[in-house]
Amino acid sequence: MNFKVTVLGSGTSTGIPIVGCHCKVCTSKNSKDKRLRASLLIETHEQKILIDSGPDLRYQMLRNQIDNIDAVLYTHFHYDHLGGLDDLRPFSQRRANGLDCWCNEQTYDEILSKYPYLKKVSGNHNLPVIHLKRYEGSLAHGYNIHSFGSLQIKPIRLIHVPPDIVYSVGFVVNERFGYLTDFRIIHDDDLEFLQNLEVLFIGAPLARQHPTHCTHSEALDYFERFKVATGVVGHLAHSLSHDELTEKWSGRAVPAYDGQVFSFAD
Ligand SMILES: [Zn+2]
Numbered sequence: 001m002n003f004k005v006t007v008l009g010s011g012t013s014t015g016i017p018i019v020g021c022h023c024k025v026c027t028s029k030n031s032k033d034k035r036l037r038a039s040l041l042i043e044t045h046e047q048k049i050l051i052d053s054g055p056d057l058r059y060q061m062l063r064n065q066i067d068n069i070d071a072v073l074y075t076h077f078h079y080d081h082l083g084g085l086d087d088l089r090p091f092s093q094r095r096a097n098g099l100d101c102w103c104n105e106q107t108y109d110e111i112l113s114k115y116p117y118l119k120k121v122s123g124n125h126n127l128p129v130i131h132l133k134r135y136e137g138s139l140a141h142g143y144n145i146h147s148f149g150s151l152q153i154k155p156i157r158l159i160h161v162p163p164d165i166v167y168s169v170g171f172v173v174n175e176r177f178g179y180l181t182d183f184r185i186i187h188d189d190d191l192e193f194l195q196n197l198e199v200l201f202i203g204a205p206l207a208r209q210h211p212t213h214c215t216h217s218e219a220l221d222y223f224e225r226f227k228v229a230t231g232v233v234g235h236l237a238h239s240l241s242h243d244e245l246t247e248k249w250s251g252r253a254v255p256a257y258d259g260q261v262f263s264f265a266d
């Protein structure tokens with residue numbers, strides 16, 4: 001079944017340019033160096049699934065002419081992935097039964113504490129009508145594959161912040177595309193789902209060691225280890241430009257950019 005993936009945001013938590021920074025990447029004229037906060041759209045002719053609702057959501061929807069969303073899947077609760085939740089209001093109101101937003105157990109509790117009105121969906125039309133749902137299965141035993149029309153999406157268990165244990169979720173779509181944004185550790189039992197993908201996206205902001213993210217070289221090692229056809233590195237910081245990253249990785253991986261599209265034909 002055909003599906004298409006669009007990178008809505010390729011940037012790290014600040015977005016690039018960073019406010020007040022005048023470095024060569026933040027002042028670059030190349031549109032591929034303008035990196036909004038991390039988000040992704042997965043679509044078929046009948047479904048549009050959004051990954052995360054970051055603070056750039058409204059602009060991302062306008063820029064990519066996305067008028068409808070069928071569901072939102074959250075990776076985790078950090079602001080750069082969640083902060084645009086209230087801007088889901090027009091999408092939820094356009095649907096007869098509101099909008100289903102899926103997340104893991106920890107993100108579920110965090111979202112309800114940050115947006116307490118979601119505990120009781122009311123008819124108040126100033127509020128988004130969101131039905132918050134936990135991924136089926138569990139952190140302990142693994143999550144089930146979720147079906148959205150012809151999309152079969154497998155949530156992958158990730159550890160993002162080892163000292164405080166923030167759990168993040170990655171996704172494998174129709175056994176062809178993988179999206180692992182913020183993480184340090186992949187759950188051993190979920191490694192098997194990442195083998196031989198056509199495209200694997202890994203979030204790795206920097207070349208140097210980072211306590212809560214992969215490094216660039218760790219991302220490249222994963223692409224080799226999993227025998228991925230095309231490795232994509234996103235959640236990018238402002239240390240290197242799109243052109244510099246392309247040259248540095250010389251075909252072993254490609255840098256993500258806003259508006260980048262991957263098509264998966266039958
Ligand atoms: Zn992030």
Ligand SMILES: [Zn+2]
Pocket residue numbers: 017018021022023024025026027238
């Ligand atoms: Zn900068």
Ligand SMILES: [Zn+2]
Pocket residue numbers: 076078160182
């Ligand atoms: Zn994060």
